[in-house]
Amino acid sequence: MYRTHTCGELRIENVGDEIILSGWVQKIRNLGGMTFIDLRDRYGITQLAFDENANPQMTTKAREVGREYVIQVKGNVIERHNKNKNLPTGDIEINCNDITILSKSDIPPFTIEEDTDGGDELRMKYRYLDLRRAPLQRQIALRHKVAQEVRKYLNQQDFFEIETPVLIKSTPEGARDFVVPSRMNQGQFYALPQSPQVFKQLLMVSGYDRYYQIVKCFRDEDLRADRQPEFTQIDCEMSFAEQDDVLSTFESMTKAIFKNVLDIDLKTPFQRMPFSEAMSKYGNDKPDLRFGMEIHELNKLVKGHDFKVFDSAEYIGGICAQGLADYSRKDLDKLTKWVQRPQIGAKGLVYVKYNEDGTFKSSVDKFYDETQLKSWTEEFNAKPGDLILILAGDKPITLHGLSELRLEMGNRLGLRDKNTFVPLWVVDFPLVEWDEESKRYHAMHHPFTAPKPKDAGLLNEDPGKVRANAYDLVINGVEIGGGSVRIHDQQMQQKMFEALGFTKAEAENQFGFLMNAFKYGAPPHAGIAFGFDRLVSLIAQLDSIRDVIAFPKNNNGRDVMIDSPSGVAEDQLAELGLKLDLSNKENIE
């Protein structure tokens, strides 16, 4: 037997018990006559005590172990002379009469402690060591807990958890596919799913009524702090469901998760906001509603006063940063530089200070008098002491800049508290958006999304105007989930593919199986998928989903621990009927 208890378990009631513990050596404190070892496992830390006078042999043995050795000790639980209030097991310690080294350890490259001395790069290379640390173990435990809450809730709601294939078919829509060569069908490739979308719809056609899956999805696109090439979704679909059914079911699920994991009560129903309003008031489709600072369009107020920048701009808009009228010239210059970075691309920044004494000071005093500036501040309902920041230019770029500026000022004013969670449904997304590069419409969500019935007539004449029964769940400016009512009618699906520029043959070739399935009695259905990693990192109050994934990939999509991706042997390629053409690359390992 390796252990009778875990290292987090023993309490004062256990004093006198004969026990066996196994775990990792966290720390050795050799005081001379006394030696202490902190023994660690997932459950906690228990102190082992060795008295040189009472048991010199055992003490000598204890001094032979090093950090991160795996040892087993037998002994009895005794009450401590000096108790440690910071440790759940701090009232007791183990008086050992046997100690066995189960596994030695080299000196670890960084300390395995709450606050490690190791940097990110090193910790990723030795991820299995980093995962020993308490913060990582808490995050992985939290992830487990959230997954359990999701399953518990959906099981109660009669959802079936059904697995769908991972080796599927490549489609040109959407993100790049990861492709997998087929040995038995040379020259042909599987693709890894970007989502189980069509399978879950087919499960609805098959009458399973309610489906979910906590499932890996794959997209071969560049990474971000919140984007991994393989990531986990809570993928769901419901039959005989309208948009409201999905929204209410999944806001209840979200509420249950926050209640059971964090003991936080989210107010239901969640606020709903049309996409168009999100764009005009917040400049993006995932507004952070922990604070206001809404964007106001100023075109009417500011045009026609010989200020060329404004007069020639398609769009002028601003935000009001409360209490920042004391920003110095230097602060504002820095902020101007900040919005001029290529990531934002603003030409400049116009400000109006509404001073505490009721006067105005702006960077455009030459063009606008006091009365005019006052009317601007009224537009924002600004008070003395507030600072108005204005950008102008092309509408999409300017809105994006204002959106970023709003978030930055929100940060500076401390308005984005991680303990506060404000959920929001963004609804009424456009069905399609124009893509300049390919000169055609792209599905904004995906090509199976149903248009709003009253807009459906526009599908042929003006697809850009059609709104969809599509929705995103946004919490604190993070897109946590998204879904839609699906098309369940073969003709409508065909029309949709046409609007997206598919020929009949292309549609048939790529999605014929789905349209065929719709011929045999498809129930109306709708669904949603949650970004599980994002949800967990939000709950954990972390900025990067990497922190809640056991073995994440780095910035370049590499796993630096196992060093993948990597080359494969010539005969492996030959078996697959593949030949590499690396004329673009100088070499490969």
Add this chain to the structure above:
RNA sequence: GGUCUGGUAGUUCAAUUGGUUAGAAUACCGGCCUGUCACGCCGGGGGUUGCGAGUUCGAGUCUCGUCCAGACCGCCA
């Protein structure tokens, strides 16, 4: 594809205008220490300053290239 930031001891960082033997903390090793829990005290070892070239009397520091890491833009139906 692009922009930016960084790379110095096992690790985290410092090093003034380009100027002496590249320092500190921590980790590690040795010694002392019977109540520590960030133990303490004394001593010790530890460096191709990512790599390559250039400028210079002299480069950790400046320039160019390259590799690696991170953040972001494009991209992500």
